[in-house]
Amino acid sequence: MTELDPVIHAQARLRVTATLAALDDGDRMTFPRLQELLGMTAGNLSTHLRKLEDAGYVAITKTHQRRTPVTFVELTRTGRRAFEDYTAALRALLDPAADPSEVPS
Amino acid sequence: MQNREPHTDVEDQPPASPADALAIIQREQARQEPHYSRYFLLWGVVWLLIGLAWFGAQFGYWTAASAVVATLVLVVVATALTAVIGVRTGRGIEGPSARSGIMFGLGWLVAMLGTGAIATAFSSGIQVSAFPVLFVFVAGVLYMAIGALEHSRLDYAAGLAVQLIAVVTAFTPAPWNTLVMGIGGGGALVITGLLHRRHR
Numbered sequence: 001m002t003e004l005d006p007v008i009h010a011q012a013r014l015r016v017t018a019t020l021a022a023l024d025d026g027d028r029m030t031f032p033r034l035q036e037l038l039g040m041t042a043g044n045l046s047t048h049l050r051k052l053e054d055a056g057y058v059a060i061t062k063t064h065q066r067r068t069p070v071t072f073v074e075l076t077r078t079g080r081r082a083f084e085d086y087t088a089a090l091r092a093l094l095d096p097a098a099d100p101s102e103v104p105s
Numbered sequence: 106m107q108n109r110e111p112h113t114d115v116e117d118q119p120p121a122s123p124a125d126a127l128a129i130i131q132r133e134q135a136r137q138e139p140h141y142s143r144y145f146l147l148w149g150v151v152w153l154l155i156g157l158a159w160f161g162a163q164f165g166y167w168t169a170a171s172a173v174v175a176t177l178v179l180v181v182v183a184t185a186l187t188a189v190i191g192v193r194t195g196r197g198i199e200g201p202s203a204r205s206g207i208m209f210g211l212g213w214l215v216a217m218l219g220t221g222a223i224a225t226a227f228s229s230g231i232q233v234s235a236f237p238v239l240f241v242f243v244a245g246v247l248y249m250a251i252g253a254l255e256h257s258r259l260d261y262a263a264g265l266a267v268q269l270i271a272v273v274t275a276f277t278p279a280p281w282n283t284l285v286m287g288i289g290g291g292g293a294l295v296i297t298g299l300l301h302r303r304h305r
Binding site for chain 1: 117118119120123124126127129130133134136137138196197198199200201202203
């Protein structure tokens with residue numbers, strides 16, 4: 001059976017990763033906008049972002065715009081690939097016939 | 106914002122099934138898709154009203170000057186609303202897509218101002234009632250380009266329909282030309298907007 005990436009395979013982190021993966025390559029999102037889209041508390045979102053950052057899936061940049069601190073979040077190349085592999089694994093689980101490497105049970 | 110308790114433990118749980126996980130992905134990503142329907146519905150209604158304003162003027166219900174004022178007011182208000190929707194859609198996002206969004210928005214402005222300038226330059230040679238057709242045709246070309254670049258058959262078809270309506274309008278005698286343009290063009294955009302809404 002295909003192993004599902006445990007870093008992404010948790011409801012909150014899957015929502016974060018899917019949201020960031022929908023951004024175009026090279027785009028990044030501010031922390032408040034991400035929080036608003038997901039409807040998560042700042043603390044909760046930070047916790048999950050840290051786990052994704054530790055895995056190297058997410059890059060967090062703290063900067064200033066007109067003297068106001070801004071935090072940008074984006075998926076790294078590794079994160080984007082991990083998300084693609086994860087969705088491919090899900091599809092293979094749902095339709096084993098479509099994946100020749102999978103033996104239907 | 107939803108008032109949600111920070112149930113880190115619950116949210117740390119894996120999705121119930123692979124199908125559930127895919128559903129979560131689809132839901133989150135759909136939330137981020139720009140609301141294209143809003144642009145189409147807004148401009149469809151504006152277009153319809155402009156067509157009716159000119160149709161009424163040709164039948165003497167009101168003066169042509171009133172139709173000109175109505176057209177200008179509608180276009181200015183709709184342009185401002187379009188800019189607001191665009192800025193709201195892209196808020197909190199930085200990078201290449203934000204830049205291309207600005208370039209795209211300015212591109213429309215330049216194309217429409219340019220069309221207006223060309224129409225004005227030739228104003229002594231062509232019928233005044235042919236003016237809107239030029240804008241409509243340029244808009245159709247831009248919709249078609251969006252459809253091609255965004256892999257959207259719906260936008261591409263809308264662009265083709267709008268160009269066709271512009272050509273048909275150009276060959277339709279007054280006063281029916283304004284009605285064809287208003288109901289045909291405005292209607293095509295409203296239908297496109299509704300279809301976009303249904304596809305979300």
